[in-house]
Amino acid sequence: MAFTERSAAARRAILAAARESFATTGYEQSTIRSIAAAAGVHSSMVIRYFGSKSDLFVATVANESPIPEVGDLDDFGARFARRFVEYWEGSDCAGPGALLRVAPTHQDAAEQVQAVFDRLIAGPVRVALAGDPDVERRVALLVATAVGFVYTRHILRLEPVASIPPEALVPALAATFQSHLTGPLAAEPAGRGDEGRGRE
Amino acid sequence: MAFTERSAAARRAILAAARESFATTGYEQSTIRSIAAAAGVHSSMVIRYFGSKSDLFVATVANESPIPEVGDLDDFGARFARRFVEYWEGSDCAGPGALLRVAPTHQDAAEQVQAVFDRLIAGPVRVALAGDPDVERRVALLVATAVGFVYTRHILRLEPVASIPPEALVPALAATFQSHLTGPLAAEPAGRGDEGRGRE
Incomplete structure (x- = not known):
């Protein structure tokens, strides 16, 4: 060789x-x-x-990313949701799961979570959304939603999140991710943002 | 007396x-x-x-709830978002914060989180949404979003979530909560749910 x-x-x-x-x-x-x-x-x-060790962890996770290439923004929400659910329902997520489990009480683990997110999602999404004045809010909503699902469903196993079938979870997450990325955001900070969409 | x-x-x-x-x-x-x-x-x-002790914890939290009465569903998202952000930016959240911090590695703490959520939010929202076939998905999205914000902003302190000013966070959360509660949900599980809303 x-x-x-x-x-x-x-x-x-x-x-x-x-x-x-x-x-x-x-x-x-x-x-x-x-x-x-x-x-x-x-x-x-x-x-x-x-x-x-922490750099090695980031490389390990980056190597089998639960996040697809951003590519076309208009269907990134759906692609991300499918891959995200598939990944966390599978057996390859034990390492990242262990990291997220200890991160709340271990600052170095929390820093690794930050590094993984910056590299895999915040960075690429910032590039894809360049020029959007709300890019930081969009990234924040995306990251908070993803983290929220992992903690509620896989780490804390909170009901009813833990029991929703994956096939029902994917479209709900897809719509949420897509809305955070390219949907209309709420009123500007000065506004009250409670126009009330009503039920449809 | x-x-x-x-x-x-x-x-x-x-x-x-x-x-x-x-x-x-x-x-x-x-x-x-x-x-x-x-x-x-x-x-x-x-x-x-x-x-x-765990029942006492639930009573303590329930006593100064970060969640307002559900009341009128059409502006619950906005009321919940304001109270939620105000609560977690304030000094009264140290106890619940400590619970959420240890919950990933302590099953009994995770069960208390479940009890708090059932009592304060899932229960009342289920009553308010009685008859809605998607009630469990709506509750799940609501809980996952709320948990996601607490973990990313206050526990892991992940950027950019940690640095968004509260006044910018409130309308974004209000719209997200409201959409989960009363907005159109994604396509049924059988669908692909990726119609792509496009940018507006």
Whole structure:
């Protein structure tokens, strides 16, 4: 193998070991040393390729993102909702789930959540919405909605959120995400924003 | 004082001591014994009036609810948003904040969150929306949105949610809550729900 192939193989092995470790052992208990051992490399190689444990975590999550490319904004809400629900109903979310579980009481984990969101969603959405004066509010609504669903459904298991079938959740989330991204926002801060849409 | 007045005074003293304890010491560290001592009553009186520590917590929160009466559904989103933001920006939310912080890693705390939500919001909203076939999805969206904002803004302090001024947050939340309650929901589960609203 050429040098670059060897290094690519080592990176893949490290990412796979890290994913496994974060998912089964949790973020806190996973160490660079144990991940390196599982990947069959020296700890220094993990540091060289990925930096810190937290950087490695971000790389692991970014590598199997629950967030699709932003692409066409007009159907991003639907694409995001499908991938988001599929991801969190599946078995690959144990590592990110462990991170979100400890983040409220561990500042470093909360910083990793921030890094993951910046890289995977806030950054790309800011680019896609460039020029929109409400871009920060739109990103905030999007992130808060996504985080809210993960906490209520998968971490706290609050009812009725926990029991909604995935196929009923996807369209509701799709509409909510899309509305946050491209729908009319509420009245400007000065307004009262309570025009009351009425029932239809 | 008549018996009922004495018992009302004792209840108030217990609730005040519990609120103070949950806010300053946190949910986990607060004990029936320490709350009783602070209220100047015997532990057995706390148990008699409120049941367990977790029941006492629910009573404490219910007593200064961040959720207004549902009342007229057509402007409940706006009223809820104003009260919700005011509450979480204020200083009275330390106890509930402490509960939400430990809930992801403490099942009993998660059950208290469920009890608070059932009592303060899911129950009343179910009554107000009786007959609506989508009531469970509406309640779920409402609860997930509210929880999402508390976790992103106040617990994880994720940007850009953490930095949005309250006066910009209120109308955005008002519109979102109202839409979840009385707006058109996305297509039925069988549909793809991605008609794409387009930008307006």
